[in-house]
Amino acid sequence: MANKSKYLVGIFDDDEVLIKAIDKIRGLGVKIHEVYTPFPVHDLDVHLGHPRTRLGKAAFMFGATGTTLAITMQTSMLGFLWPMNIGGKDHVAYPDFVPVSFEATVLCAALGMVATFLISNGLGPGKKAKMFDPRSTDDKFVMAIEFDKNTAFTHAQLEQILTESGVSEKPFEKEL
Amino acid sequence: MNVTSPVRPALVLRQMHDKNRETTYHDVTNDICKQVEAGFNPRWMGAMAISLVVLAWGCYCLYRTWWFGLGEWGLNKTIGWAWDITNFVWWVGIGHAGTLISAILLLFRQKWRTSINRAAEAMTIFAVLCAGSFILMHMGRPWLGHWCLPLPNTYGSLWVNFNSPLIWDVFAISTYLTVSLVFWYMGLLPDLATIRERATNPISKFVYGLMSFGWDGSAKTWARYEMISLILAGLSTPLVLSVHTIVSFDFATSVIPGWHTTIFPPYFVAGAIFSGFAMVLTLMLVTRFVFKLEAYITREHIEVMNKIILITGSIVGIAYITEFFIAWYSQVSYEQYAFINRMFGPYWWAYWAMMSCNVITPQFFWFRSIRRNIYWTFALSIVVNIGMWFERFVIIATSLHRDYLPSSWAMFWPTYVDVGDYLFSFGFFFTCFFLFAKFLPVINMAEVKSVLKASNEQSSEGYADDEYNTVEEKAVAQH
Numbered sequence: 001m002a003n004k005s006k007y008l009v010g011i012f013d014d015d016e017v018l019i020k021a022i023d024k025i026r027g028l029g030v031k032i033h034e035v036y037t038p039f040p041v042h043d044l045d046v047h048l049g050h051p052r053t054r055l056g057k058a059a060f061m062f063g064a065t066g067t068t069l070a071i072t073m074q075t076s077m078l079g080f081l082w083p084m085n086i087g088g089k090d091h092v093a094y095p096d097f098v099p100v101s102f103e104a105t106v107l108c109a110a111l112g113m114v115a116t117f118l119i120s121n122g123l124g125p126g127k128k129a130k131m132f133d134p135r136s137t138d139d140k141f142v143m144a145i146e147f148d149k150n151t152a153f154t155h156a157q158l159e160q161i162l163t164e165s166g167v168s169e170k171p172f173e174k175e176l
Numbered sequence: 177m178n179v180t181s182p183v184r185p186a187l188v189l190r191q192m193h194d195k196n197r198e199t200t201y202h203d204v205t206n207d208i209c210k211q212v213e214a215g216f217n218p219r220w221m222g223a224m225a226i227s228l229v230v231l232a233w234g235c236y237c238l239y240r241t242w243w244f245g246l247g248e249w250g251l252n253k254t255i256g257w258a259w260d261i262t263n264f265v266w267w268v269g270i271g272h273a274g275t276l277i278s279a280i281l282l283l284f285r286q287k288w289r290t291s292i293n294r295a296a297e298a299m300t301i302f303a304v305l306c307a308g309s310f311i312l313m314h315m316g317r318p319w320l321g322h323w324c325l326p327l328p329n330t331y332g333s334l335w336v337n338f339n340s341p342l343i344w345d346v347f348a349i350s351t352y353l354t355v356s357l358v359f360w361y362m363g364l365l366p367d368l369a370t371i372r373e374r375a376t377n378p379i380s381k382f383v384y385g386l387m388s389f390g391w392d393g394s395a396k397t398w399a400r401y402e403m404i405s406l407i408l409a410g411l412s413t414p415l416v417l418s419v420h421t422i423v424s425f426d427f428a429t430s431v432i433p434g435w436h437t438t439i440f441p442p443y444f445v446a447g448a449i450f451s452g453f454a455m456v457l458t459l460m461l462v463t464r465f466v467f468k469l470e471a472y473i474t475r476e477h478i479e480v481m482n483k484i485i486l487i488t489g490s491i492v493g494i495a496y497i498t499e500f501f502i503a504w505y506s507q508v509s510y511e512q513y514a515f516i517n518r519m520f521g522p523y524w525w526a527y528w529a530m531m532s533c534n535v536i537t538p539q540f541f542w543f544r545s546i547r548r549n550i551y552w553t554f555a556l557s558i559v560v561n562i563g564m565w566f567e568r569f570v571i572i573a574t575s576l577h578r579d580y581l582p583s584s585w586a587m588f589w590p591t592y593v594d595v596g597d598y599l600f601s602f603g604f605f606f607t608c609f610f611l612f613a614k615f616l617p618v619i620n621m622a623e624v625k626s627v628l629k630a631s632n633e634q635s636s637e638g639y640a641d642d643e644y645n646t647v648e649e650k651a652v653a654q655h
Contacts, residue, residue: 015629035395038201038370039625045399055403059411077326077335086339099344099422103351106411110355114362117404118389121397123365127390134373136393137366139201139625 004175005146007033008158009132012141013168015041021143021165022047028161030153033146036136055120059113066108070101132174144174187288187631188624189471198632199471201625205370208617208624211467212371213380219466220614227606234600237593238313246316248593254586255576259594260314261426262568263601266451267307268349268423269444269564272416273452274300275356278363279412282405287630288480290623291472294367295463295613296456297360302608303455304353306601311349313597341425348422352415359408362401365391366622420448427571434514434575437502443495447564450488450534453481454560459609461554463618472619475548482547485560489538492567496535510580518574522587526570533563 012018018035022044025032032048045052078084079092118124136142145158153161155173162171188199211217240248251258274297281289312318324346326336336343368388375381391397424444427435457478464473503515518527537559546552578585612618 036393037395037398038205038393039366039622040398040402041395041626044395048395050396050399053400053403055400056407059404059407063411073326074338078338081333082335084337086337089339093339096339099341099418099425100338100347102414102418103344103347106415107351107354110358110408110411113404113407114358117362117400121400123389123391123397125389126386128385129369129372129388129390129392131373131392137370137373137391138205 005148006173006175007132007144007146008155008162008171009174010143010145010162010165010167010171011133011135011169012143012166013139015044015141017166018141018143019044019047021167024165025143025145025161030145030158030161031149033144033149036132036142036144038137038139038141041141055113055117058116059109062112062116063105063109065112066104066106067101069108070104071097074100130176132176140168187291187474187476187627189474199628201628204472204621204624204628205374207469207471208367208619208621209371209374211613212615212617213374216614217466220610224607224610227603227610229603230599231603231607234596234603237596238600240593241313241597242316242318246314248591250589250591250594252586252588254579254584255573255588257314257576258569258573258588259590260310260597262565262572263598264307264310264314265423265444265568265572266561266565267303267310267601269420269448269451269568270455270561271300271303271307271352271356271452272420272445272448273456274298274303275352275359275412275416276449276452277456278359279409279416282409283413287627288477290627291469291619292456292460292477292481293623294360294363294616294620295460295618297356297363298612298616299456299459299609300356300452301353301360302605302612303452304349304356305608306605308349308353309601309604310597341422341429344422345426348419352419355408355412355415359405359412362404362408363620363623364616365389366393366401367617367620369393370621371617417445420444432575433508433510434518434571437499439495439498439502443492443499446488446491446495447534447567450485450492450538451561451564453485453488454557454564457481457485457553457557458561461550461557463613467613467618469619472624475550478550478553479544479547482541482553485557486538486541486547489534489541489560493535493538496531513578514575517578518570521574521578523570523574523577526566527574530563530566530570533559534567537563 010021012021015037018037018041022032022035026047026049035044035048037044074097075092083091085091131137132144133140133142143162145162147155147158150158159171188204249259274293277289277296278293281293312321315321324336324343336346338344365388368384369391372381372384372388375384421441421444424440428437428440430436460473461478464470500515503511506512517523537556540546540552540556546556573588577587
C-alpha cells in the first residue's frame, strides 16, 4: 500500500437506508469504492454491482481433487503396492473405499475453499485491516468513495450527493 | 412496515436494565465484548482452578497409563475394550451438536442458531479433542500413533488397511475436527475484528489484530464469507452424519452379538445429537447465568433445543426397542441371549440406568412448562448425558463380557486409573471451554446483529413471557 488515495467517507445508521443510498448514488454515475458493514447485509453485493463469487466452483474443484486422490491412494496401496489377503476379500474393494474417499473430498473442499477465500480477500495472520471508520465493526455502515475514480464530480458535488442520500453524520475525507 | 408474527417470538430480548427501548447493534457489541474486556471474574477463576485440579489428577493417571501400560486399566482377556472406548464414543457424540447447529440449522434457515452456534461449535471442537485423547490413550504406545496414517515407511512399504472401520474412523474424526475448527474460526473473524477495534490495551490490540486476519467487513468480503459459510454448511451436514455412522461401524461391522446390527448408524447419529444438545444446554445455561446473557439465550432457545432432545431421545428409545424386537425375530439364540443378558445379567443396573435416563427422561419435555423451565432443563440435560454414557457402556461391556465360551466369561470393573483418565478429559474440556469463554466472544455478534431488526419488531411483548419459569409462576407474579 505505497500510494495512498483520498476517499470521501459516509456513515449510515440503517441497512435499508444504505441500500437505497447505494442505488441512488450509483444511479447518478458515482463509483462507490466499497461499503463496510458490521454484519452481512442481504444482497449488498448485488446492489453494489460486484460480480458473483466463484468460490463455489473452486470448492467443487478442490473436492473433486480430494476424491480422486483418495481413490487413487487406496487403490494403489491396497491393490498394487502391498496387496493383503484379509479374510479372502478382494484387494480392491470399492465399497470399502467410500468412507475415506468421502472424508478426503470434504477435507480438501473445505480447506481449499477457505484458503482461496483468505487469499482472495487478502486475509491472513498479521494482515492489517483497511478501516475507514472503526465503528463499521460495531454498529455503523460505512461507505467509501474514491475521489480519483470519480473525476467527473468535484469534491463538493460528491459530498452533497452523499449528504442527500441519508447519511447520519457529516461525510468526512480520509486518506488510506 | 411492522409485521408481528405471533408464532415467532423475538430472538433477542430487550435489555435487562432498560426494557423501554429496543436493543441496538451497539448494545449487542457491548454485552458480548464485556466479558472479554473485563478483568478476571472471581467465579471464573474458581471454576478454572477446579478444572485445572481435575486436569492435573487426570494427567497423573495418564502418566500411569502410558508409563506402566494398559495393565493399569480394568481390562482382562475377555474384555479388551471397555472404559476408554465408551468415553471415546461418548465424547464424539457430544461433539455432534455444534456442527449440527451451525451447519444443518443454517441450511434450514433456523435463525435461532445465531446466539448459540459459537459456543456450541467451540464445545464440539473440545469434545472431539477429548475423544481423540482416548484413541491415543488406548494405543498404549501413543508415540506410534502416526501408524494410523498412510505414511510412506520402510516396512516393505506396509500401508494401513482401508477395509477397516477403525481406519475410516481416523479419517472421519480428523476431517471432522479440521472442518469444524475451520468453520468456527471463519465465523470468529468478524467478531475478533470488533474486539480489535475496541481494544485499548496494546497487547490485546496486537493479539486480536493478529487473530482477526485483517478483517475489514467490506461488502465483497461478506459476500464471499456468506458463500463459504453456505458451502461449509453443505459439506459439514453429510460430514456430521458420516462421523457417527463410521463410529457405529466400529461395532456394526464386527460379528459380536449385540453389535452387528444394521440399525446402528441412524441409532448412533440420533443418540449423538441427543447427547450433544444436552451438553450444549448444560454449558449454555451456565454461560447465560455467569455472563448475564438472558437477553440473547432466551427461553425460546432453550425450548427449541429441548424439542430436539425430545425427538432424538424418542428415536433412541425406538431404536432400543427395535434391537430387542429384531433379536427375538431373528431367532438367533446368541443375539437373543445378548439382549436378555443386558436387561437381567450382571450389568442390569447399567441397562436400567440407560433406559430410565434416555427413554423416560426426555418424555418430560412434552410439557411446555418443563421445556421452558431453566432448572428442569439443566437437571434433565445432565441426566441425559449420564444416560448416554451408560448406553455406550452397556453396548460395549455387556456384549463382550459373556462371549461364546462360558469358561471365559468375566466382568469389567474400572480401576482408579480408568476413572482418572475419564477425569482427564473433563479437566481438559472445561479448561478449554473456560479459556474460550474468557478470551473469545461466546455469542456470534455479527450474526445476532443480522437478525436483530426482525427480532426488535417482535420483541414488544417478548420479555414478559420470558421472565418466569412457568406459566403458573407468571400468573402468580401478575396477581
